[in-house]
Amino acid sequence: MPERGAASSSVRPASRADFVLRALAWGGMAVLGAGVCWIVGDVVLRGVRGVSLSFLLDAPARSGRDGGIAPVIVSTAIVIGTCMIVVIPSGVLAAVGLSECLRRGGRTAAVIRLGLDIVAGTPSIAFGLFGHAFFCAFLGLRVSLLSGGLTLACMVLPLFIRLCESALLGVPAGTRRAVDALALTRRTALRRVVLPIAFPGIVSAAVFSLARALAETAALLFTTGYMLRMPGSLLDPGRVLSVHIYDLAMNVPGGDPNAYATALVLLAAVLVIGLVPLRVRRVRADRLVIT
Amino acid sequence: MPERGAASSSVRPASRADFVLRALAWGGMAVLGAGVCWIVGDVVLRGVRGVSLSFLLDAPARSGRDGGIAPVIVSTAIVIGTCMIVVIPSGVLAAVGLSECLRRGGRTAAVIRLGLDIVAGTPSIAFGLFGHAFFCAFLGLRVSLLSGGLTLACMVLPLFIRLCESALLGVPAGTRRAVDALALTRRTALRRVVLPIAFPGIVSAAVFSLARALAETAALLFTTGYMLRMPGSLLDPGRVLSVHIYDLAMNVPGGDPNAYATALVLLAAVLVIGLVPLRVRRVRADRLVIT
Amino acid sequence: GRDVPAAGAISGTITVTGSSTIAPLMVGLGARFEQFHPGVRVNVETGGSARGIIDVRSGLAHIGMVSRALRPEERDLTAHLLARDGVAVIVHAETRVGQIDREDLAGIFTGRITNWRDVGGPDRAITVVTKAEGRSTLEVFNGYLGIAAQDVKASVVIGDNQQGIKSVASMPAAIGYVSIGSAESAVAEGVAIRLLPLNGVPASSARVADGSFPLSRELNLVTGPAADLRVQAFISYCRSADARPLIEDAAFVPVDDR
Amino acid sequence: MTSADPDCDTILPWPPMEHTPPCCVAAPHIEVTGLSVSYAGAEALRGVTLTIPRGCVTGIVGPSGCGKSTLLAVLNRMTDAIPACRVQGSVRIDRAEILAPDVDLRSLRRRVGLVFQRPNPLPISIADNILVPLRDHGLGDRRARDARLESVLRDVGLWEEVAHRLRRPATALSGGQQQRLCIARCLALQPEIVLMDEPCSALDPMAAEVIEDLIGGLRHRYTVVLVTHNLAQARRVTDHCAVFWHRPGAPSLIEMGPTRQVFEQPADDLTRLYVGGIRG
């Protein structure tokens, strides 16, 4: 007796054009997948010999050619942590505001989006110079982990807002009407209805933005600096993983092996963080309903 | 007689907590807005004297300290064009595939997302090295505009796919059911239903990705190179705007005035492109309905 | 050094900024110096030679790192020669050319010579890799050949040493020039490049040190007029015998003026 | 219940009559004057003037697309959410204009509850669909809210069906179950005025009867406006009845009066045809 379930055959019927589309889509994915494998494979193959417990726990020596990357890991964690602490709440709120504006078809939203595009289109180096001028010099935070975290937050915020905003679009129109008609406060609407629906999207937006932040180099070179010392406070300078990789690869003759080892650590970090959204249950509204 | 319309007072009622939320959201936006204004203002003030018609149409002289940026503009247009030609179709298709997978709650989608996160978390420099090794050397495309465009496409694709994917989530469940029950081919479903609904989202995803691509520096340093000559073909090397800004700011003594002028050109380009989505009419499904 | 203060006698922060070529070395030197003077913090930042000069002038940094000789218009600053960095001509490992002299090199870079055959190599078109304008290596190189930047006919323009090495290694007919230290460690790592002897002198750090290799640039620490005791102490330390192994380890050639 | 207010100068569009059910005092609760609504320029209602009496069940009937849902949407300002929608005229509840820009929408919508034509449960659990709005409006403590939850679910005849799965998502309910949940959610807030847009359309006769009985029980305590397509139902449960029609040009009100009068001695020819089933 046949039994039908989640793993059943495709829901959509097929045609010749469908086949072509399907082939194209898979082809695109395959090329991208191959690229990922190439990069990842390269990093793993060439970096794996360099990674060990002592590599993670020791201070670097000889400009990073020897020793470990403990201070680099600590600095990275602090910078990224600062960045995400700023980005997540303000980004979610901004996205909510933006999607409210958008619903009312306002021009404001359009202007804000343009602003986000401009920020996205600003080269890292410009952010580095901006961060240096604004946070380090103007606000007097010096070249420090804090300056770097804040600069990074400015860079990542537009991306996060855009991804969140799309996550919020997943709230069905009927649900919005129900919320309106029940005259729920915005707080309840967000906490009990909108955010739970958008939650998986927000988590994956955060992960994606975090990955992006981990990759940033030029902006941090100017704002968190270059120091390999273990940071003692938020106002100390430090060196993040991506800067370390860049420096080892570009400026330190003989730095390649440890550059690859560090890149492997960065990759592992992204991987671990990337696993988070898989643990998040989807609560897509009215997804289960056939009526 | 009162008249109610689009510009009416807020739809949602207010409470104390709402007020705090609202303040936070606007505060966040204000900080970001201030940052944008700072960067933009700085660039405009310091760059505006350098920009003229001849600046746009002349070849550079004295390492870019004098003359114009005509070859840089041409190279940039070619690299970004190549990138977007690759990214937009394959990204849209991949996003469609991904959202189909997601609907069926598959593990595949989760793995692909992880891959996208990894690509997002790869520092530009690693992309530069990958692009150099893969496109320039392995595929024999040399250091060229084509190599740069393709490398950039790999970098930008994950971002574009994620943004598109969220745009596709805006298709209401009822509409999906209608499409299923009518047994439309995937092609018709995409062309006539899904893409029209997602179109504004896709356009703004493309604009955002394009802005991001325009900002990229490190990856292009290795793949399109530094050459200031006017490119004659896709296989010639060239220098893009962001690299030119980087080089003038970092390596050319006395290059600052023209760095700012070039940054202003980049900004203007982002602005013009950023205006595109404003021209796109929103076709949000069932947005207008009160039933 | 003679007037070096006793260990621990000074304290405060020393900010060093400038050339990314020198920066990794300064991080190491700073860390050593901090061991002798626990009250001192040496903070190294980078951003290019130009930034080094600007930040010293504006007082944002105590010491600037400049990977070239000071220009006449920069005479308001004091340069302290830290080390020399040789510039080696490199070719792909498979290019069978014994050596090259100044004339031929100038011919190749100005486009007069376009085939390896003309300089005793295989019959193959030459791919010229040069540095972007504004780089100090380019200035040193062009100065040695006596050619102007606009005369250079290059097919690839690169920025950093590593990029130059990768470009040459990926193009079998390429010729370029990079820092000797970087080239030597690349060869040690098995990258497919070869250092060409210039005018019969083998390209090696040792030959730069003994002064027989003709192509090299200065790596300078510059200070403003108001350099205080702490800064002078650090600069003397960098130029002392103590610092020598670190400089050599960074693939530069220490200068013998002590 | 307030008795007729001598200050109120609104002219009722029908004379107070003996056979008005005793439950229903013809004191106006909602007064709609010259109401016109258009969507992106297309008129959906033109010049509607009617009075909805306090404590009665007022039915609204008429063919599909004649602006019934639109009228309800105006009464609690849901039209604000539609950018292209323009509302002109005056709507007064207890003599306070509700179309003024400075009206507090939260308290307005708390007073005027709306049950939509399409069920739209919140995508949270069945219990939370009722408890969350209660808590949001600060009604009662935890125990009082739980008690209210059970009582409204019993009122709409859903308790037996969902008592064992109160924590399951409301979106997984069947169409009729969702509809009843939405009615319960609206009543839990105890609004003054309950607007119901075809509350029984997704219900089987059994469930519909429960809802009809419920509406009957709301009389006196609430002012109910009921849009329905079921003329028999309108006749059974409403005290007054308004008939809308596509007039040439735009939909508008053609007749309003006590239900018995509308059904038995209609003043308008179209009404006669409609209620007689000749047209409709």
Add this chain to the structure above:
Amino acid sequence: MTSADPDCDTILPWPPMEHTPPCCVAAPHIEVTGLSVSYAGAEALRGVTLTIPRGCVTGIVGPSGCGKSTLLAVLNRMTDAIPACRVQGSVRIDRAEILAPDVDLRSLRRRVGLVFQRPNPLPISIADNILVPLRDHGLGDRRARDARLESVLRDVGLWEEVAHRLRRPATALSGGQQQRLCIARCLALQPEIVLMDEPCSALDPMAAEVIEDLIGGLRHRYTVVLVTHNLAQARRVTDHCAVFWHRPGAPSLIEMGPTRQVFEQPADDLTRLYVGGIRG
């Protein structure tokens, strides 16, 4: 219309009777055997066995939540789209099993059209809602499709209302207009079997009568399965009727037979109570 097939060994659950309307030949078109459906473990239908005769209108009635929509969803495999849904048993259309994994869903759904309980027009223009599926299935040339557009809109009584705004978005229609558009869209594809889930629930009596007449006209040409809550309607338009009920444990079929028999001589006590309006 095919006459009864001698090869067909399915036993009809009711005896062929004289007073079966002549239109309706009791040749089985859909045979459901031992069908059970569960959502995430919760049973929504248990052990349903019934036969739907060709060319007849078969009604499905029963209280809210008893699995009527679920049965329709199984008949054209819409259940595939619900990850947590498990379907067990056998459904055969013209004696071909449709629950097999290798069934071509496109041709199945083309043959078995479904009108949903909630109207779900595509968010494109009114005309495109009908023209796009027609073109997608390669039906007719441009002129034929335009003709079909007009004829189906006339069939559902929507032509007059929308003829002047065929290019406007379908989502801006009123609830009842959307419902009729969805019916028209389904019929335009001329499926063999038409499944309708409460097609008249959002309609006023006038529009409902149009649809009822339409369903009457489909008899002979189509096999129609009609879920309805309106018992009078079921009596008026259906030839056969199936009654579902919440049995202890899970919803299931309690009685099926010619409509007159089900309403006049119900075999099951629950049916008697239900159709008599005592329960329901």
